[in-house]
Amino acid sequence: xxxxxxPPRITVKVQQQDFDVGQLxxxxxxxxxxxxxxxxxxxYVRRDNESRxxxxxxxxxxxxxxxxxxxxxxxxxxxxxxxxAASVVHRVGALSPGDQIVWVGVASTHxxxxxxxxxxxxxxxxxxxxxxKKEYCEGSEHWVSARRSDSARADRWKxx
Amino acid sequence: xxxxxxPPRITVKVQQQDFDVGQLxxxxxxxxxxxxxxxxxxxYVRRDNESRxxxxxxxxxxxxxxxxxxxxxxxxxxxxxxxxAASVVHRVGALSPGDQIVWVGVASTHxxxxxxxxxxxxxxxxxxxxxxKKEYCEGSEHWVSARRSDSARADRWKxx
Amino acid sequence: MLKVLFFxxxxxxxxxxxxxxxxxxxxLDLDALQxxxxxxxxxxxxxxxxQDNIIRxxxxxxxxxxxxxxxGDEVAFFPPVTGG
Amino acid sequence: MLKVLFFxxxxxxxxxxxxxxxxxxxxLDLDALQxxxxxxxxxxxxxxxxQDNIIRxxxxxxxxxxxxxxxGDEVAFFPPVTGG
Numbered sequence: 001x002x003x004x005x006x007p008p009r010i011t012v013k014v015q016q017q018d019f020d021v022g023q024l025x026x027x028x029x030x031x032x033x034x035x036x037x038x039x040x041x042x043x044y045v046r047r048d049n050e051s052r053x054x055x056x057x058x059x060x061x062x063x064x065x066x067x068x069x070x071x072x073x074x075x076x077x078x079x080x081x082x083x084x085a086a087s088v089v090h091r092v093g094a095l096s097p098g099d100q101i102v103w104v105g106v107a108s109t110h111x112x113x114x115x116x117x118x119x120x121x122x123x124x125x126x127x128x129x130x131x132x133k134k135e136y137c138e139g140s141e142h143w144v145s146a147r148r149s150d151s152a153r154a155d156r157w158k159x160x
Numbered sequence: 161x162x163x164x165x166x167p168p169r170i171t172v173k174v175q176q177q178d179f180d181v182g183q184l185x186x187x188x189x190x191x192x193x194x195x196x197x198x199x200x201x202x203x204y205v206r207r208d209n210e211s212r213x214x215x216x217x218x219x220x221x222x223x224x225x226x227x228x229x230x231x232x233x234x235x236x237x238x239x240x241x242x243x244x245a246a247s248v249v250h251r252v253g254a255l256s257p258g259d260q261i262v263w264v265g266v267a268s269t270h271x272x273x274x275x276x277x278x279x280x281x282x283x284x285x286x287x288x289x290x291x292x293k294k295e296y297c298e299g300s301e302h303w304v305s306a307r308r309s310d311s312a313r314a315d316r317w318k319x320x
Numbered sequence: 321m322l323k324v325l326f327f328x329x330x331x332x333x334x335x336x337x338x339x340x341x342x343x344x345x346x347x348l349d350l351d352a353l354q355x356x357x358x359x360x361x362x363x364x365x366x367x368x369x370x371q372d373n374i375i376r377x378x379x380x381x382x383x384x385x386x387x388x389x390x391x392g393d394e395v396a397f398f399p400p401v402t403g404g
Numbered sequence: 405m406l407k408v409l410f411f412x413x414x415x416x417x418x419x420x421x422x423x424x425x426x427x428x429x430x431x432l433d434l435d436a437l438q439x440x441x442x443x444x445x446x447x448x449x450x451x452x453x454x455q456d457n458i459i460r461x462x463x464x465x466x467x468x469x470x471x472x473x474x475x476g477d478e479v480a481f482f483p484p485v486t487g488g
Contacts (some may be wrong), residue, residue, distance in 0.1 A: 022182025025202065033207035033258035039278075040200045041271065042185065043488050047193035059487075060412050062480060065464035090487065097193035102488050111201060111282055111404075112313070118199075119275050122488060126271075130461075131487025132412035143413040146484035153272070203404050219403075220328050222396060225380035250403065262404050271488075282404060290377075291403025292328035303329045306400035 008078040009085040012070045014061055016093040019103055028085050028105045035084055039114035040105040041122050047097035049144075052137045059092045059101070062130035066090070073124040077106075080120070081113035088121065090131065120157055127154040168238040169245040172230045174221055176253040179263055188245050188265045195244055195267040199274035201282050207257035209304075212297045219252045219261070222290035226250075233284040237266075240280070241273035248281065250291065280317055287314040322353065322389065327398035333368040343391040350376055351386040353395060373400050406437065406473065411482035417452040427475040434460055435470040437479060457484050 009030070021042055029035055045057045074086045085107040095101060104121050108114040125131070126147075133144040169190070181202055189195055205217045234246045245267040255261060264281050268274040285291070286307075293304040322341040331337050341353065348356075354376075358366040376383050377396040389395065406425040415421050425437065432440075438460075442450040460467050461480040473479065 020182060021185050022180060025181050029204075029258075031258075033205065035204050036206045038202045038204070040202075041275070042198045042200075043271070044189075044195050044198070045193065046196045046269065061487075062409070062411055062461075062464070062482070065461060065480070068464060098189075098191075109206065111203070111279075111286075115201070115275070115279050115282075119271075122271055122275075126486075126488035128466075128485065129487045130411065130482065130485050132483065133486045134412070143483065144486045146486050221403075222325070222327055222377075222380070222398070225377060225396070228380060286402075286404035288382075288401065289403045290327065290398065290401050292399065293402045294328070303399065304402045306402050 006084075008074075008083040010071060010074045010078070011087045012067050012074065013089045014063070014066055014092055015089065016091060018091070018100060019089045021100075021103060024087060024089060024103055025105055028087050028107045030084065030107075034109065035107040036109045037111040037114040038105060038107045039111070039118040040103065041118055042100055043102040043122075045095045045097050045099045045101060049135065052135065054097055054135050054137055056136040057095045057097075057099075057101075058134045058136070059090075059095065060132045060134070061090070061092050066130050070121075070125065070129055073121055073128070077117040077120050081108065081117045082110075083108050083113060083117055086117065086121065088125070090125065090129075092131070123154040123157065166244075168234075168243040170231060170234045170238070171247045172227050172234065173249045174223070174226055174252055175249065176251060178251070178260060179249045181260075181263060184247060184249060184263055185265055188247050188267045190244065190267075194269065196269045197271040197274040198265060198267045199271070199278040200263065200265040201278055202260055203262040203282075205255050205257050205259045205261060209295065212295065214257055214295050214297055216296040217255045217257075217259075217261075218294045218296070219250075219255065220292045220294070221250070221252050226290050230281075230285065230289055233281055233288070237277040237280050241268065241277045242270075243268050243273060243277055246277065246281065248285070250285065250289075252291070283314045283317065321391065322348075323394045324353070324357075325394065325396040327396065329399045330368060330374065330397050334365060347388070349386055349388045350378065350383055350395065353389060354397075369397060371399075374398070375400065405475065406432075407478045408437070408441075409478065409480040411480065413483045414452060414458065414481050418449060431472070433470055433472045434462065434467055434479065437473060438481075453481060455483075458482070459484065 070088050087105045089103045091101055104118055106114045106118040230248050247265045249263045264278055266274045266278040321343050324341050325338045326334050375398050379394050405427050408425050409422045410418050459482050463478050
């Protein structure tokens, strides 16, 4: 017998430490075998970014606002799609090529909701969440500038 | 200096044993820090399916055709989106609620390709790959019938 | 000789997972094979193989339409798939 | 008093991560705060805060337009974000 719908379990963490995608995915599950689908996204530091050889990528955030705004976007995703759980981990500090930067996991009964919500949250993280990347390449450093295609991508959700 | 594009690494497995999503994701990476994005999908056996309490889900496949057809669809995905790697593991045999059924992982430089290809491969697995599910519920058993919405979903890729 | 395979509900309804079908003089196409199985094996086979959502594959590729078979081909009959 | 924060390239260009701004008699809105910082801190601040892609947030919410501030508010200036 199905009770009233539970609110989705939302967790957001901004941290320096690395994370274990297997553990994060396990923590997303309720243990009640209600989930039919989990979609995850993991972002990594690429060695080559627009033909520059990246040595170190440094990530800065706005403590407090970053966490709160990601939580707000996850809750918004839960009003658009029937989600059971959503979890976001985003690293800050100095990262190296190959390092994990961000993980987004979404659990739902069906895959359509899991895919759409995961992509929606990622688009937000790329375009609206207050994070900034600085690249260190061959002795010089520079702030990464926003990709225009990312903004266009986030805008398309407004028409949804 | 970028060499000629490498063909994407594609692996497909149909197996009875459970799998470890963390290990599968690690195996998807080349070690060259070329990947910027990995998208994964994990399907689970739900306890309740259309208000039936599922005790056991049995999965049958067409040995040979199943593996070959999944590999073909992963290669097709790689012609539509720039992929670095794609991996599919699908379980067969008797599964219980909460068990993992299927895992699809896709690595790319950018997230758009990773999301689209992962969803594309999953839609194929749901609608075209030769797998059949049989549910055992409260003393009775029956074959799961195809969801019409799944076919409609796969069809939309034809217009892509 | 043809190798003929049946899967899932079709396999259960026929009580048969696979059979070897002697290659007939004059050859055979997919529709003809299906008609012969029906004629030779009786009403219950007719009923099962006559279901309009039956999918047919030749050499592990789904055949949307009728097609000519060759000696040694592998033919499969199965219901709509439900994977993932 | 207002707490004013600067992030990323803006922080580096100003050489300042945060400052406390005394709450003036008669109050203040966001545009006025920006103009005062510019007038009081000199050309280099004018230049940095005058960049047309600067984003402003009040109490950790992005402010698309000018808005009235209250004593105790937290105001932030930062460049376009590049997360994920």
